[in-house]
Every structure is written in structure tokens, then in C-alpha cells.
Amino acid sequence: MALPSAFLDELRARTPLAALIGRKVRLARAGGRQWKGCCPFHQEKTPSFYVYEDHFHCFGCGAHGDAIAFLMRAEGASFPEAVERLAAEAGLEVPKPSAAAAEREREARDLHAVLAAAAAAFARRLRLPEGQPALDYLRRRGLSEETIARFGLGWSGAGRGALAADLRAEGIAPEQLVAAGLLKPREDEGGFADFFFHRVMFPIRDRRGRVIGFGGRLLGDGQPKYVNSPETALFRKRRALYGLDLAREAAFRGAAVVVVEGYMDVIALHQAGFAGAVAPLGTALTEEQLEELWRLTPEPVLCFDGDAAGARAAERAAMAALPLLAPERTLRIATLPAGEDPDTLLAKQGPQAFQAVLDAARPLAEALFTILAGRRLPEAPEQRAALRHRLVAAAGAIRDRALAAEYRRALLDRFFAAARRPAGAPRLRGAPAAPPPRLPRPPVDPPAVRRERARILLAITLRHPWLLAEVEEPLAALDLPQGAATRLRDAILACHAAASRAGAGALDSAGLMSQLASAGVADALAWALEGTGLPAAAMADAQPAEALDAWWHFFGYLRGEADLAEDRREAERALVETNDPAAQRRLIRLTEALAALRRGDGTSGRDGFAGDP
Template structure:
């Protein structure tokens, strides 16, 4: 018995064709597609192209999808190929049964019912009863060719008209209910039309089959737009309006852009932006993102330039984070207020104006930085610290570690540029010969004998909370004695969870850091005294409950202090220290200058001290 087409569609949707073919063919990116030498005939010049849902060889004409490729390349049957791909996709192959066959027949019947409804709605639009609806669409700037191309129609003002018309084609009310065109009878009320007095927008699947409808009311009624309910062929979370047409345009090189509404998509297509699609009146879902990525590795999300648009952009951006790879990302474009794509593109210069919006679309990392800054604020030290922590959390959500490091580095670079602009780049007190290593021995990349002068620990204070509080105090004390280190550790310092008194100190220290031109300990202590925090600073520098380690002494060299700071930080957050080491290694590999070398030496020394089990509490006495 044949497998249900719905299952096969789902299998193809879940199977990344370039990955399947890439196991046997060396593929290279060619625009939005991939290309390689055809595995089915000998060739030296690549003519085998892989698209999102099919492959084609322009040399021998071989053509197919993931299933046919497995069959052809491995010499297996259709059933064997399906079972193999289903296992990889985490799908269960349906068992042949009379019930499954009957359900599939009903599902196929739904497509016929929905297509009949499409034709009925469209006919009605061009009859006298549809005059108001047709005038509305034409007043929105749509041509008759566009109206017919999208299958737009009119539901009519009389209830029961659709059921009466389709009854002549043998379609029963029960079928209309199953197709989402009628509401079932309930509480003594008869079945009723789902759509009434509305302009109708057919919603199509990737293959161009109508699977549901959206309807816009004429006049002031609410809700303005209504979508059909979930059915055997329609799932709102997996569907994009305009997807079937956007597929063709994307294959021809059009930019894929997600906008908000039906009319936005239609107006953009009419203006030549054939890659436009839209979710169905809700926030973008993971399934819809996957559909966008099947069309383009870097689709553009286009939002209104108001507060609601910013919130929608932020939600979509963070939704994408766990799914990002080096070859799959997003761009975010913002419309000039108060325009939406429909109004913008209908201006005399609309095509050029919308193209300028697309050209100005920002990479996801840049857009996320600005969206988070605007939502969290950055006017106070506390807000900047919260902003810095949130940037770190965002980068942590990216499962591709290399890409996560790149985002983290990009965020930090922008953070420093924005809030440290104009600060002298050098570090006062640092030696120019590449860094005095901690412990008094020459430092060298890779460790050697470089180590913090923080070796034999005294007994730790009892209890995990007491230990964490003492470690936090040491970190603050090191920065009170060596505030120049804030240039290197500010983001991580701001991300720490501190006791209340230390948190107040940190806020004041970061506020001073932003405005100070000379990162001097005496000037910092003067500032803290002026803001009423002298007692808190004195307590942080106290020898109680235990003496501070040597790295918190004013006698410590900058490299000793920095390595000691990272050592204590690593005791509190080892994984974050390892991330800092990895970032420093990448920075040094790219820049190869004294500053990145010093930083890498200090971080490596701290990491090695942790590996040796040192607790970082050797005192300055």
C-alpha cells in the first residue's frame, strides 16, 4: 500500500538535502544552492546542482529529491530509502492499514474541496455582489492580474451561500467542516460559515495547493483578519503565506524577506519582490524559520520601526539563536515609521525605497546588540552591567561553539567601542616586553612555569555561600588596587552575582570607570569616598575574615593581579574562564600584538593554576 503523501511531504521537509547528498558528493556553495560533480555520470566540471528540495544535473538530466537520490546512489528500493531517511529524521513510517488508507483518501478529498472553494470565492469577487471587495483590493493598488494570481476572492454576505454552491458539485457540509470552511453545529445551533462578509486570501502549501484561507472583513468589524482552523492539511505554525511563489523567486535569485501581513506580501510581489512571505498573523515560529532557511541561508526579517516592531524583532532573533550555524543566520531590516511594506512600496519611489530597506538590513549580531541595548537601557552602571550579562547569555544560547565565540567577541568589541571610546589604549604600569609573568618568571604563550603567585590556600571559610562571598570580595579588592584591569574584565565583573555591599561598590566603580581618563587606585578610592562608600571599600580591602592574597596587594605587578583575578573568577565560573581562554587564543592568532599576548598569558596562567587545584588565597603577609 502506498505511503500517505502527507508523511512523505513531512519526511522531505525534515531532510536537509545538501547534507544527504554531501555524504557522497563533494559540494561547494554556489549562491543559494550547492554544486558538485554529478555522481551519476563522469564529469570534471561540476554541473550537478542541489536546491532546498531537489537536485538537478545539467549534464545528464538526472533529477529528483532526497528519496530518489538514496534509491539511485545506494541501489535500494523506495521503501528502504524511506525507512532510512525516516530513521534519520526521527519519523515513524506509517503502517499500512485500512484506517490509514481511509484517512489519506479524506485528506486528498480536502484539497479538492478547498480548491473548489477557492474557485467559488474568486468567481464571486468578479460578480456584482463582490463589487465592494474588488474595489477595496483595487484601491489598495492591486492589479487584476495580481488579484487572480493570488486567487483572491469574496466570501459573500449571505450565510450558507458557499455550502449551497458547492452542493451542486457533490460537496457536503461535513466535508466543508473538515476543511475548516464551516463551524460544526453545537449547543443546538446549526453548522455555520467560517467566513462571512470577508475578502478571501487562499493559503497555499509549498506545492501551491490551497490548504486554508484567511479572511479580511470589510468595514469596522472585529476581528479584522481570521484564519481557518487547524485541519488535516493545515497547521498554522508550519505555514507561510506566499511560500509557493517565494520558492520559485528564491530559486531565481530573489531575496527572501519575511513581513507581517497578507497585503504586505501581495504588494511586494507585485512590485517585483517575489521572495516575500509572511506568518499567519502570529509571531514567527521555529517551524516557519526552518521554512525560511530552506529558501535562503540568510533570509531577511522586516519589521515596522515602532516599539511593537522592535519587540517582534527581538523575539524572532532570540528564537533563531539555538538554530544558528556558520551557514544559517538572519538579517533584520527596519522600516521607516510609520510605513509598512504595503504603504512604502506603493509610493512613487516605493520600489527603490524598499530596496534601500533591504540593503540596510543588519546582520543578526549587530541587530541583537542594538535591540537588547534599547530594551534594557544603558544610562546607569547597573543597566550597563545587566546589558553586558544579557549579551553573554545570548551568545551562550548558540550551540555552535565557534559561532558562539564569534558572537561573544563581536558583542564585546561593540560594547567596548560604545562605552570606552576615547580611552587611551595602553595599560598604565604594564611592561612593554610582553608581560611579567605571575610568580616573577618570564611569561610565554602555552604556560611553562607561568603561574599566579597564589598557591598554598589557607582553610576555606565554612559553607559554599561563605566561600563564594569571600571569592567575590577578593575580586573586588583586586580591582580596587588595580582598576586598570577593568579594561579587560569589565564584562565578566558586571556579570557576577555579588552580596549587596559589594554590588553597591561595583556600581560605583563601573560608573567611575566610564568617565575616568586615569585608571588610578587613589583616584578610585577618592571617588568611592565622595559617594559614601569608603566603609564598604575598606571592608573589601580588610584582612578579615582572612587576609587577601598577594595578587590583591598594591605591590603586585599588573600581570600578577590580572592572572590572580581570572584565577579567582575561574574558581567561581570555570566554564566561563575556559571561554575567555579560547577567545584570547583566537584574538592573539589574529592580532599578534603585545596586548593580546599579555591577556592570553594571564588567562593561561589562571587556567593552569586551576588545573593544579590551587585555591588562589596565598596572602600578602
């Protein structure tokens, strides 16, 4: 019995295809979101086998498919065997066959067929005499015949019962059209009424290109101007994005994914060459839509109007996104000129004007400060304090602790920088700003800074020896200053190895320090713990995530950029070869440490770390 398509879609989404195929094929990155290697299905010396986010393709022999197809072809597994194996790795339970599940799947297939037939009927009606006003409207909006066909645009008809009459010959009953959201029962008169009437029709497709619903624009006077299909077994407005199927293909080719507000904005952008454009369906972005966007690209661009409504939309989107952010996925915010939307901007100034808007898109952290603070900091201390609380609360909404700390630091740094300029005292036109006073700075002693960083790293390890299960290998490879740091590090690793051999489990902090004192490194132990300036992460009551984040932070500075970059490449290779969760965690930590080092992030007391200049 066939498995539900929703389950199979979820299974494919949860399977990292590059990691799966990388167990059998040596893969190398070929662009931002794809890999390449020699095809496992035919002999070749020049790689022509490409792995994308959700499918593979060999340009030599034509092999093509998803994760299930790869296992079936590479290992000779049957379809049920491949599904069982992938489901076990993804933590999913394969649905048990049942008559009810089979009926639901059959109904879903039937609904897809009904909606496809309806889309074809609407497209045909657009070319009939009664559809001429709709076709004229689309042409006046600058759409080409190719664009109209690519998006499947149509006309609902102005006569009642038109759709049911069109589809009756194909064996589609009115009850099926009700289930598809195209008809609705009449409460008083009996029979059925068209849901879409006298409207230009916009088919809404899922990521696989299947029609799941429609949007309709009214021609002439009347409200509402736009309506969408009602919720059905296939159509969930919170999950759908208009233009998703076309944007998905464009994203694989490297196009920027841009979120705009309306159907016509999406269509005009695609026609102008911005093939990654999508739009929510008349509502603010939802968590489900953001997750769908991040499946396409790690950094989609949200494009808003440059008016008050656009500012409110940007704030809603930013607040919805904050809890979902992670080091590998974020947003950028682009703002259109006041009074313009993408469609009008393209019509007036051409694609180069919209490209300039995209080029000026700001990272979310930068845009978030403007969203919350406005164009000028408030003058009253109470208002500034309230703003500071809002900035801290916004950063605190991010679930990833390390990223939340980075956002908090970035937002507060901008707050303090803006506060140093007197509010209400704009610089006079043409008058140069007064230079800041040149205060003497103490000379930096690099060896002393390195010793202090090593001391902090070892203090964190001593207070939280459970970290050694993850950091034993990188700690052993670290080039620490000779003397107390190296003696203490070697003694810590020896104690950990002895506990592992004895099967004693993780050391606790008190037990580790007792063993170290007995091992003759009491002086090094005192050096690490009794000095001043240790961060909160080196205290016994620090949260585990805080301690782990701080450890990798100082590891990055001590390791150095070149070695850290090589560590990251090795971790990436290990993940592809093993698909091991521990390898994935290490890759994430090394990526964060390398990014922080390249940004030149220092530390300060308010971020919970100390000891960096």
C-alpha cells in the first residue's frame, strides 16, 4: 500500500542528501548549495555527478533522484527497505498501512487532479471572449504571453456555475470542487455557488509544482480586491508561498530568494530576471513560511515598502524570525523607495533599480536596531532605558544562546555609539565632526594576552570537566604557552583518559582538581583559578551552554585563523563521510569560532567574557 505523500516529503526534508551520498562518493563543494563528485553508477574520471539539497543528477549517465532513489540504486534496496532505513535515521516512524490512510492518500491525489483541471479550465477561459478584459488587464500590467503561460494565469468566468459546467465533462462532481475550495454550498437556496467569481486567477503551487489552491483578483469595483482559496486538505495559507516552485529551481542556480508582498510583484520580478521572488498570501510571514524559505537559502531577503505599513511589516517579520535564527540561517532586510512596490519600481526605472534595492539590503541585526530605535534615539533617560530593554529582549528571543549573545552585543554596541552623540544636536551642514579625544592606551603585550586566554580556557575546563567528552581532541592539539598552561593541560587530559579507561564516567570538578593537586600541578591549578578577571562561564554555576560557547570562543583565538580554517574543513569532511551528530556539532562550533575570529570579536564584561583586549 502506498505511503502518504506528506510522510515521504517529511522524510526527504529530514535527510541531508550530501551527507548520505558522501558515505559512498567523495564529494567536493561546487558553489554555495551543491556538491559534485564522480558518479557511483558509471565509470568516469571527470566529475559529472551533482548533489543538491533534495536531489542528485549525473550529467554523464542521466541518473537522477532523491535519497530513496539513491539507496535503491546504490545498494539494491527495495522501496520499503530504503524508506525504513532513512526513517530510522531521521527519527520518523513509518505509518502503518490502513484503510483510512489509503483513503486519505487517494483523496489527496484526487484533489490535486481536480485543482489541475480547474487551473487548465481557468487558463482556457482567459482566451475566450469573456476573458478579454482579464487578458487586457494582464497585458496592461506589462506581462508577456510567456509569463502569463508560465504562471498559469486565468479567468474565473463571470457566469455562475461556469467552472462546474466546464469540469462536468471530465467526470468531476460538485462535491469534489467543494473539497478543493472552488465551490461552496448555498445555505438558503440549495445547490452550489462559485467561490471565485469575476476574478483574474493565480494558481498557487507547492514546492513540487502541484496546484494546491488559487488566488483571485477582482476586476472593477468591489471588495475584497484579492481572495485566496479557503483552507482545504491541501491548502494551508500559513505554509504556502506564491511562486515557491519556480523560486526553488532558481535558488539552486544561485538566484537570491526575495520575499515581496503581492502576486503581481512576484510575477513582475520573475519576468525581469529575479527568479527567486516569492510572496506570502496576504498575511505576515509565519514560522512555517520562514522554515520553507530557509530550505531554499540560508539568507533570504525580505523586501518591504518604504512607508509606515512597510515598517510595521518589517517589525512583524523580524520578531517572528528571531526565535528561529541560527548561525547557519538568518535574513536580510531591503527597503523600497517610499510610494513604490517592486512592480511599479520595475515599470518606472527597470531591473537595475530593483537590483540596487537588493544590493542595499541590510543584515537583520543592523536592520533590527533601526526597526526598534527609529531614526533617532529618544532624548529622555526613561525612554532610552525602555529602548535598551527592548533591544535586550529582542536578542533574548533568539533560542541559540551563542547567537543571542552576539545579537545582544551588536545591538547594545550600536545603542551606546548612538547615545554618545548628543540627541537633538544635529551636525551643522558642512561642519566637520569634532575628533574624539586621543586618550593614551597601554601597550598590548601579545604573549601576556595569549597566556590570559589560555588561563581562561583551562579555568572553564576545570569548572566544567564534562566538556572534555567533546573538546578532548582539540584541547590536546592546541599550542598553549609553555609553562603552567601546558603542564595543567597535560595533567587534565591524563586524568580524563584514566577515568575513561576505568569506566568511571565524566569527572566532576572537585574530583578533577583533587587529582590534579595530587599529581603535582597545584601551582598551575592556583594560577588558573585564583587570578582575577575570569568570566562568568568559568564559574561553577554557569549554564552548560554558556560554558561550551565560551570554551570554543577562547579556543578560536588561541588556535589562530589558518589552523581553525583547516580544522573546519576537516570537520566538514568528517561529517560528509560519517554523518555523525558529534561531527556535525563540532563543525557548527568551529564555524562559529572562525566567524567570530574573522570579525575580530573581542569580549567585554557585559557579554559575560573577560580577558581580551
